[in-house]
Amino acid sequence: MTNKTARPAAAPQHDLLPLPDRQADRVTVLLPLPVPLPVGEGYDYRVPAGMDLREGDIVEVPLGKRHMVGVVWRLGGSGEVPEARLKDVAAKLDAPPLPEGLRRFVSWVASYTLAPPGAVLRMAMSVPAALEPPKPVVAYEATPGFDAEALRPTPARRRVLSFLADTPPLPAAEIARQAGVSAGVVKGLAEAGALRPVLLPPAPPPPLPDPDLKRADLAPDQATAAAALAEAVGQGYRATLLDGVTGSGKTEVYFEAIAATLKAGEQVLVLLPEIALTPHWLERFEARFGCRPTEWHSELTQAQRRDNWRAVAEGKAGIVVGARSALFLSFPNLGLIVVDEEHESAFKQEEGVTYHARDMAVVRAYLAKIPIVLVSATPSLETMANVENGRYQRVSLPDRFAGAALPMIQAIDMRAHRPPQGRWLSPPLVEAVRGTLAAGEQALLFLNRRGYAPLTLCGACGHRLACPNCTAWLVEHRLAGRLQCHQCGHTEKLPDHCPACDSDEGFKAVGPGVERIAEEVMQLFPDARFALIASDTLGGPAAVAEMLRSVRDREVDILIGTQMVAKGHHFPMLTLVGVVDADLGLVGGDLRAAERTYQLLHQVAGRAGRAEHPGRVLLQTYDPGHKVIQALVEGDRDRFLEAEADDRRRAGMPPFGRLAALIISGADKNLVEAVALRLGRSAPRNLPGQTEVRVLGPAPAPFAVLRGRHRFRLLLQAPRGVNVQALLRHWLAQAQIPHAVRVTVDIDPYSFL
């Protein structure tokens, strides 16, 4: 950034500067820009006479020719910029200031992830509209008495008119979105007089949850666990693992900690890994507390984002449930964080600022001096290591609620029980499904693979259809009638002729996806009602909720699904779970392949027999002796975790060692490779006193091309005590990176692709 007047401030020396108690005449302002600050914490500005500024205030400042909104990061400024070159703060916005806990969190995340502080601040100021005082909203309704037929409306206009016939007035953009038309259609109708504007008052504050509304009658060990969590409220930082088998009532238990926090007048943040979980969670929350929580995730409309951001920042939202980005909301009064399904890798943000929301949630709680509860039936090795070394306390729920038994898990050795040619369900699994249906119960067939088949090849020459932009095969989605790349989203029709040999003999599908399993189920059980659940076969959260309801109301006999069905759902009549390919996650696996497969299969298995009917789980595998399959069959989670931990400890891998990845990417393969090689040569190897630091690579990434960009990877491995960030900063500061090449740093990587 080149800006002559608003100079970057030099690094602060807090301990040397007297704290100004008179009104500051200079301030350092951090701007939400994803570019590195050359030095210091932000840019210096003069405070005009009569403006009273505090740290955290939201201000508008001149930057070059434009104005930007930023946050007062420090009073007093750096003192480095001569008076004559200073510009004035243009205005102080009428918005709730960014609380100190969040400001310290922003700085902490930036320094841990090596992201520019402005890039992290941008996540905390993700809704610029929320920084303006709420204004009345312009909405549209059908003009009463207007003869729309006289306009001879197009089908799109008709959709809008019939949509508005039974909906209260909505903003134009929202009408367009919900009616599935372009904004121009709504505008056209308004100009023709068929719609008229009405002013809606600013959003009302969210309803107040009632902590005493409907407390569950807790079983004795649930009550003990709940008391332990509730006691921590108001007592400063403390991290607790709530470790309980599936169906033990973990949600009911942490609801009591939420109730205690609400009673203390403080805010609560619940992080959930996936939005698919929330319909059921939201219903349970509402039943317990009498209202919906404030939501924060990517499905919200712009208007909802603005209202919810503001409600949180004004302290009016008592409880927020959200995806990982909710960590950066501006809570003035946060009293508790809950991270449900803490082991989920979906908490890792892979784009932009790469961070792990579970780990950062612990930091957020630590900086805010509040308790945090991590919840799981299959805790991550990271969390278990922290329990073992005493940093986290553990609260356990060893039994399912109401005496429901844990399901019996068995392996089917596929070498002995081969399915017929072109089929994927083995005879024992087919028999088990038949028995379940005969008993009037439900079965789930699980395969974590979307589409019809993962690979499509030419019947004449064997050519495999691949994505033009990525190192990836195209996946056939027969329901949608297209081939799709699961990396970049590229789609195309199945070609008439082979692109390699021009034969028109046709293509062969290789291997199964859930759509192919559905086809097999139709052939095997023509009278059974089945449902397919995958992220691409269901529209939005509403469709997912409807599907889950139909399963609960027993309108479905056989459920076929990807990991979307594995999460948190409670189906009382579901007694059989068949895992079509239990080996899937283990092949070609990375560091966490075994851990992740164990967690996923354990969670799927946990769908079976959650009520009075006992459950049974069948794992189809070609490797029944594998430690993951053995651990599942024997039900010995802790032995599995210990064995995994031993392997990792020996290899110096996380959580016992530290990893950081560098991904070097760009359009020009030679240039990317040259930069990667140069970085490899200057890597911090064999440093005096730090001989255990290793740098692997550079090597072409497994996805050597992604979205048209060539990619190389380097991996740094170091013992826990090493300051990896300092090493990386030093290493990268010396590298000359051309503009056409991007170097991305991934601290604690979860993906190695």
Ligand code: ADP
């Ligand atoms: P987990 O999250 O540990 O898998 P849940 O919290 O989903 O378990 O509980 C499983 C089921 O048991 C849910 O339907 C829940 O409502 C019910 N349940 C758990 N504890 C109680 C309780 N104390 N009273 C009534 N129902 C309970």
Ligand code: ZN
């Ligand atoms: Zn061919």
Ligand code: ZN
């Ligand atoms: Zn692709």
